[in-house]
Amino acid sequence: MMKTIVWFRNGLRIHDHPALAAAAASGTVLPVAVLPDRPPTASDWWISKSLEPLSKRLAALGSPLVIQKGSPPEVLARLAADTGADALFFNGQIDPAARKEETELLGLGGLDNVKISRFEPDMMLDPDVLLTKSGTPFKVFGSFWKALQQEKIPWPVPAPDTLSSWREADFLQSSSLSSILNDGQSWSAKFGQYWTPGEEGSFERWEMFRDNGIQDYETKRDYPAIDGTSRLSGFLASGNMSIRALWHAVKRAEEEGDVQQPEPFLRQLAWREFAYYQLHHFPHITDQPLRTEFQHFPWMNDAAGLAAWKAGETGYPLVDAGMRELWQTGTMHNRVRMVAASFLVKHLLIDWRNGAEWFRQTLADYDVANNTLGWQWIAGSGFDAAPYFRIFNPTVQGEKFDPDGLYIRRWVPELAQLPSKFIHAPADSPGDVLAECGVVIGETYPAPIVDHKTARSRALAAYDSVKGHKERNR
Structure with missing residues (x-):
């Protein structure tokens, strides 16, 4: 019987897990998860909360989950040596960082006598x-x-009915699940109000x-x-x-x-x-535009604008509501996500990679492929992307998709008393209405950090310069 380590990476489940099913069919199984040895992100909270029920399920099937922290290739090589494993199975991933891990794993000398199998992503x-x-x-x-x-x-792979391990449950010391989080990211603790991962x-x-x-x-x-x-x-x-x-x-x-x-x-x-x-097919797109002419885009270095956007203090209520929802819940409604991303890229002319990085840190549902496609789409630099002249008007978007301001009232409570007709553009509201509702522009709620018409004209000029590069490159 083969003794197989199953590396649980992103497939934190029992059903349709090709590596686990193959290992269970060929012998004994040691399930292993390796937590990253780096500052945690919001998605790490989701992973830690997913590992709790996964660990219980695997233990009930007969082979408890071993949780370690560190570099996955190094941890797995050490575990293989310590346990006398014959094989290491894992489901593949397609993002560049994960593929690099796989390459490093295959190149480790300590695994020369271990059968390594990568199953479909x-x-x-x-x-x-x-x-x-x-x-x-x-x-x-x-x-x-x-x-x-x-x-x-293809049909999903059936979950195994039972597992058996060649080691006692306490043979290897598992890291504490809470060790993936630290005091510096305690803000993620509140995500449990909104999600039940697993x-x-x-x-x-x-x-x-x-x-x-x-x-x-x-x-x-x-x-x-x-x-x-x-x-x-x-x-x-x-x-x-x-x-x-x-x-x-x-x-x-x-x-x-x-x-x-x-x-x-x-x-x-x-x-x-x-x-x-x-x-x-295009692994470079996590940090490079798909359309090469966008390498010449005249991005602005606007630290204050980026900070205001992150904090939900842009003066545009729909954008601010989305950014605050993100910080509170670890996610953001998709329509608002598009508007907020467009605001950063086209109103502020801030490089989309800054936004992608912020989402990487703060999205509990972070997915590198979806995040990359979304930002390249909104920036116009990806294949089949939004046309350069599509510049969302945050005020109009709010009026259309949140007509009564219910979403804004929830996430921007300082505007909650404003009538629906004024809540999407408070800075343009009558002074007596603002006073009656306790809103002081510039004090209780910020003035718009950029004028929409001015920003739109500036963005169109910037995109015209990119079109010029495209013509010269033909």
Whole structure:
């Protein structure tokens, strides 16, 4: 019987876990999770909370989870030597940092006599299979979506019924789950008010969405004051839920008559797949624009503007509400996320990589592929991105998607008493209305840090300069 270490990376679940299923079928199993030895981020909170139920589930199956902290390649090599493991199995990941870990792992001399197997990443399809007729990667989502629908998405791998370990449960000292967090990031503790990470939590959230939300997804998902989205992003980002399992769950619900209009949500799952697909084929896009002419974009070094944006103090209520929701809950409504990102890039002309880094630190549902695609899309530097002239007006967006100001009232309480007709542009509101509602522009709530019309003209001029580089490069 083979003695296999199963490295739990991003697939923090039992169902549809190819590496775990293969290890269980071939012998005894030692599940291992390695916590990063670096300052924690919001998504580390989600991971730590996911490991708690995962550890209990694995122990109930017969092989407790070992949790260590440090460099994954070094920790795994040491564990393999200490335990006499024959094999090391893990599910692959496609982001550059994870692939570097895999390369380092394969190059460690201490694992020369250990069979190392990398199983497929958490995607619906092998990204090298879905290509254009000329054999190149798809660059336009519409064409990618059509091609994806022609493919048969593999069924999820069944969860093992039982596991056995060749070591006693207390043989290896596990790190404390709380060690992933520190006092400097205690703000993440409040996320527990909003999320229940873990495999079971993902199933419960899907069932709630299936029964109460998916039917109206297309018409409600853009309105941040209502529960119109799936709220599954954190579960997918951490691998609490398999993307293939979710795809088939939606299809099954449609077949059984529980869901009548699944395509809008399935398209969103396909966008997630497209993000992973692009990162696989173009791994440099985490810090470089896909469209090379954007290397010449005239970004501004505006430290004060960046700080105001992070703090939700821009003077634009919808943007500020989104940034404060992010800090409080570890996530942000997708419509508001687009508006807030557009504000940073196009109103302030601040490099999208600054925004991507802030989201990396503060998103509990952080996903490097989705984050990269989203920022490149809003900046106009990615394939099939938003056109350069699409510059969201934060005031108009608020009036359209939060007409009664309910979302703003929740996250920007200093504006809560303003009438709906004034809440989206408080700086332009009559003085007597502001006074009656206890709002003092510049004191209780900031004045806009940039004028929309001026910012729009400045952004269009900047994008015109990029177009010039594109012409010269032809």
